[in-house]
Amino acid sequence: MTGDADDDERIINQRGDLLQQVRIGELTPEQAEEEASRLECGPLASTPDHDAFEPMREPTWTLPMAIAWIAWRTPEKVREWWDTYVEHCWDWRRELWTYGRGQPDYEGYVLKRRRAGTVVEMLLCDHLADETEPTAISVVPLAEARGQLWAALRRGAVMATAVDGHSEEHTRIPPSEWEHLKPTTENGRDVLMDRDVFPSRSCYQNVLLEAVAIRRIWSARVELPEMPPPMRSPAEGGYIPLFCAAQWIATQGASTDVDWSPDPWRVAYSQLFARIYSGEVEVIGTQNDATERIEGYQLAGIRIVYPFECHSFLGVPAGGPATLVSCPDLGQPDWSSGAGDSICNQDGPVWSTIMVRAEHIARHWAFDQPFAGHNPLTHSGFAGRPTTKHLVQAEFTRRCENGLASRKLAREAEQLLDWLTAHHRDVPAPTVKTIRNNIRDQHRAYRMAQEGPK
Structure with missing residues (x-):
């Protein structure tokens, strides 16, 4: 038991030293990852096992997950916008910092927990996507994907539930209300507000959509084989x-x-x-x-x-x-x-x-x-x-x-x-x-x- 405790303490100390060196700019994130691998205390940045976070098995999706499916039609992109998965991801982030007034400035990188994305942030992705990276380009523009989803919600083809912002009770959002609901952000989370009410206030929080209905309307893309399959007589x-x-x-x-x-x-x-x-x-x-x-x-x-x-x-x-x-x-x-x-x-x-x-x-x-x-x-x-x-x-x-x-x-x-x-x-x-x-x-x-x- 003592040996295990000593080993755990060694790993904690080695990781702390590497994180500090990256923070003050003495090491790049890539160099720190290589050293952590050599010392057997890595990786530093991490994402959880994808098999443990399979969005296609989930009965409900969030608004960003649904829009991601319509836009890209891949489970991988849906997972990237799944808050439950994202909260287990740690990424390197660039940061300028100092110890205090009159102290030198440092520019380096720190490890931060990835923050769940929102619909508002999503709509910026079309402008920020790297066109040299094929997986970044959606098959349907994200703004159009959002419009298609709202249209299906208005006609009742997709059922949505949420926490009512007034009563704080779980409820089903009536299809007729989607004509007036717009997505916005409160405390880094998606909420829906009535655009016809001033001053606006949160109408619905924790919005969840019926995943099977979304995949039924917007089916997965078919992978066409190079040649037709063998004949059936x-x-x-x-x-x-x-x-x-x-x-x-x-x-x-x-x-x-x-x-x-x-x-x-x-x-x-x-x-x-x-x-x-x-x-x-x-x-x-x-x-x-x-x-x-x-x-x-x-x-x-x-x-x-x-x-x-x-x-x-x-x-x-x-x-x-x-x-x-x-x-x-x-x-x-x-x-x-x-x-x-x-x-x-x-x-x-x-x-x-x-x-x-x-x-x-x-x-x-x-x-x-x-x-x-x-x-x-x-x-x-x-x-x-x-x-x-x-x-x-x-x-x-x-x-x-x-x-x-x-x-x-x-x-x-x-x-x-x-x-x-x-x-x-x-x-x-x-x-x-x-x-x-x-x-x-x-x-x-x-x-x-x-x-x-x-």
């Missing part, structure tokens, strides 16, 4: 992810290699959705923990985020249209984090785990004939003779996604024929009647979506 039966069906079509039944170049994927999804709209391919998804069938007309005109662009998807903006996000199937996707196929609105996934009946994919895209010599413009992968149907369907889908399609079926068919003859002069053109018949069901669904409920 529809021959396995049952249901397969929407992405896997599109990959089967894009690779013509695994007979050709496809990377992330946009064209093969756009064509594949166009062909697949043409069959979905017509009801020839069954689609299912998960909603409220229940697996249900999704009717083809429900997907008419939906915006698609294709696999080659899903890594840059940051969520549906407030008031934006419903969006189908299709991500690579990596074996066991974490659907709740945004991986896999899902249909999202401004509040996150409405449908997740979007899958199609494998039997239908195998039936319509058997790929039992060689493709050598086929014109890629007129061979769509459908059974039968060469056709330009998939080209027209892809353009019609694009027009629906962007709200450009005419509400009159005949007029839309004429415009599609004009587009085909202008952009693909070397392929046989169908008649207006043929185009009208091919897009009829999807156009009806598009028109109903544009007109809204009556």
